[in-house]
Amino acid sequence: MARPGTPTRVRKKSSPGAEQTREALVDAAIAALREDGFGGASARSIAARAGCNQGLVFYHFGSVANLLLAALDEVSRRRLEEYERALSEVDDLPQLVAVASRIFQEDLDEGYVTVLAEMIGGASSTPGLGPEVAKRIKPWRSFAKAAVDRVLGGTGLATDDVAHAIVAVYLGLELLAQLDGDRKPAAALFEQASTFAPLIGSLT
Amino acid sequence: MARPGTPTRVRKKSSPGAEQTREALVDAAIAALREDGFGGASARSIAARAGCNQGLVFYHFGSVANLLLAALDEVSRRRLEEYERALSEVDDLPQLVAVASRIFQEDLDEGYVTVLAEMIGGASSTPGLGPEVAKRIKPWRSFAKAAVDRVLGGTGLATDDVAHAIVAVYLGLELLAQLDGDRKPAAALFEQASTFAPLIGSLT
DNA sequence: GTCTATACTTGGATAGAC
DNA sequence: GTCTATCCAAGTATAGAC
Numbered sequence: 330m331a332r333p334g335t336p337t338r339v340r341k342k343s344s345p346g347a348e349q350t351r352e353a354l355v356d357a358a359i360a361a362l363r364e365d366g367f368g369g370a371s372a373r374s375i376a377a378r379a380g381c382n383q384g385l386v387f388y389h390f391g392s393v394a395n396l397l398l399a400a401l402d403e404v405s406r407r408r409l410e411e412y413e414r415a416l417s418e419v420d421d422l423p424q425l426v427a428v429a430s431r432i433f434q435e436d437l438d439e440g441y442v443t444v445l446a447e448m449i450g451g452a453s454s455t456p457g458l459g460p461e462v463a464k465r466i467k468p469w470r471s472f473a474k475a476a477v478d479r480v481l482g483g484t485g486l487a488t489d490d491v492a493h494a495i496v497a498v499y500l501g502l503e504l505l506a507q508l509d510g511d512r513k514p515a516a517a518l519f520e521q522a523s524t525f526a527p528l529i530g531s532l533t
Numbered sequence: 534m535a536r537p538g539t540p541t542r543v544r545k546k547s548s549p550g551a552e553q554t555r556e557a558l559v560d561a562a563i564a565a566l567r568e569d570g571f572g573g574a575s576a577r578s579i580a581a582r583a584g585c586n587q588g589l590v591f592y593h594f595g596s597v598a599n600l601l602l603a604a605l606d607e608v609s610r611r612r613l614e615e616y617e618r619a620l621s622e623v624d625d626l627p628q629l630v631a632v633a634s635r636i637f638q639e640d641l642d643e644g645y646v647t648v649l650a651e652m653i654g655g656a657s658s659t660p661g662l663g664p665e666v667a668k669r670i671k672p673w674r675s676f677a678k679a680a681v682d683r684v685l686g687g688t689g690l691a692t693d694d695v696a697h698a699i700v701a702v703y704l705g706l707e708l709l710a711q712l713d714g715d716r717k718p719a720a721a722l723f724e725q726a727s728t729f730a731p732l733i734g735s736l737t
Numbered sequence: 738g739t740c741t742a743t744a745c746t747t748g749g750a751t752a753g754a755c
Numbered sequence: 756g757t758c759t760a761t762c763c764a765a766g767t768a769t770a771g772a773c
Contacts, residue, residue, distance in 0.1 A: 366657030367571075368571065368657075368658030368659065369657070369658040446654060447657065450650060450651055450653075450654030450655070451570065451654070452712065453568075453572075453573070453651070454569050455572065459712060463712050487721070487725055490725045493706075493709070493721075493722060494722050496705065497704075497709055498698060498701050498702050500709070501701030501703065501704040501705030502697075502701045504653045504708075508656065510663075515697075517691070517697075521691055
C-alpha cells in the first residue's frame, strides 16, 4: 500500500561483494514494487532498502528500468520453480484448483503478483518497457496453458483462451486485493471454484 | 438582466470559461491515463493535452491526484450510464454475455478500463489515493453484482463472489490487452463464453 | 566495487501580473 | 480565470575519489 511507516530493509550494512550487492538490489526492487508500486520504485528508494548507494543501481544495471526487469525475472524464476513443483502433484481439475488456491494465497502473501501487475501497469508510462515485460510474462502464460492442458487436454476445449482467462483473473484479483487491502474475497472465490470443479470436470 | 452599458458577457472570446477548462482538463487527464499511464499523467502533460497552462490544474483541482480522481469519476459516470442502458435489455445469461461482450469491446476501444486499471495500480505509489479509488470502483462492483443477480439470482449461487471474479477478469484482460497491444484474445474469450453460457444457464 | 558529489531534468505547487 | 515566472523536491545519470 501507500508507504505507511518504515520501508522494508532487505540487507544489513556491511561490506559485501558485487554479487551480494546485485542480489540486495534485486530483492529491494521487489520489495519496492510490492510496497510502493511502480511509481515508488525509484533508484533512491530501492538503494535505501538495499542499504547501499543510489549510484550502484546504474553501475550494476545501467538504469532503473533494467533493475526492475531483473526483479521481474527473479520473481518469475522463484514462482515458476514452485509452480512446476506443485503442478507435478496434479492429475485432475479439483486437484488443480486446490493447488492453485494454495499457491495463489502464497503469491498474494509474498506480493509476487503485485510485482507482475505493477510492472504491466507501469510499462505504459516507460517507453520501450512494454515488450520487455511481455517477454517475461510469457512463461507465466505458458505455464497456465500447460496446467490447463494437463487437466482439460483432449476435451476439445480452447485451452489457450482458458489459460488467458486464468492469467487475467490472477492479475485482476491481485489488483482488487491490493486496492482493498483484503485477500478474503479472492480466497472465497477459490473456495467456490473448488466446489464447482468436480462438476465441470464431470462435464468434459 | 443586463443593464444598459454593462453588456452581459457570456464568455470571453480569447479564453474559455472555467467550466470549459475543467472539462478540457478532465478529458485530457483521461487521455493521458489511457495513452501514457499513471506515471505519464503529470500536470504538465495533461495541461498540454488540454491546451492550457499547467497552473490551472492546481487552480481548478488543487492537485494532480484530485484531477485524476475527477477523471475516474467522469469515466465511471459515462460507462455506468451506458451499462444501465444495456442491462435493461438483458433477461438471461446468454444475453448478458452477448451484451457484456459488446460493452467490453467498447471499453477497450475507448480505453475506459485502462483508466481504471492505471488508477488502481498507480494508487499504491500515492499516499492516500487508494481509498479514494476504491470508493470510485465500488459502483462498478455493485453494477456487476446487479447484473449477475439479474440472471443468476435465486439459484443459490454466491453472486458476490461471481461478481468479484467478473470485475477481476475485466481488469486482468485489460492489463493483458494493453501489454500485448492486442484485444483479440479477450474477444475470443467472450466468444467462448457465449457458447458456454447456455450450458451453465441450463445447469442452474 | 563502493561511496560522495554533482549536473541535469522533470514534476508539483505557488505568487503575481494581466 | 488564465498566464508567466519561479521555487523546491525528487529522480536519473555520471564523474571521480577512495
